[in-house]
Amino acid sequence: SQQGEEDPQALSIQEGENATMNCSYKTSINNLQWYRQNSGRGLVHLILIRSNEREKHSGRLRVTLDTSKKSSSLLITASRAADTASYFCATWGTSGTYKYIFGTGTRLKVLA
């Protein structure tokens, strides 16, 4: 399977704490994107990070990318109950396959 792996598979934290999710992938990439999915809904795009970038910020989100380790992390700071959702990474490879490969996802639960 080409699918990336995310860990942890599930994460439960208290409101106000930080949440860190990791994504590992298998092939060389052009970019990596993080998405959020509320239960039974479509996906919402969070951040795109390109292969020549190491870190990006967007509000309370911080994404890092280590292409040598083929891994990325998503940090949500000062989490809120509304952040409860599943988070997926998706990679666009360099091999000309012209498609995104999604990771297995992390289910985050933020307790009020």
Add this chain to the structure above:
Amino acid sequence: GAVVSQHPSWVICKSGTSVKIECRSLDFQATTMFWYRQFPKQSLMLMATSNEGSKATYEQGVEKDKFLINHASLTLSTLTVTSAHPEDSSFYICSASSGGEETQYFGPGTRLLVL
């Protein structure tokens, strides 16, 4: 941001019937649309990639004759589940892109239940 709609949002049908799901990009031209299926608590599995005006590219293991995809215009792609069976029950999600490796915008999904 770009908006993608899907219709219907949910459908219940009898085994053996065919179901058509529409995916529309409302405010941009989608040269490429992707169709995914998602089982409960699992990730998205790409079924096929469709480019406007050409035949869809199906992923390994996805039956072309069962999941018919048409991308007739830059704003509309349809997925038809033919002769649906209970094992086809799933959450089907489309996404649209203005091209290549740029951001995909996802529809809200269609939940299909085949009785």
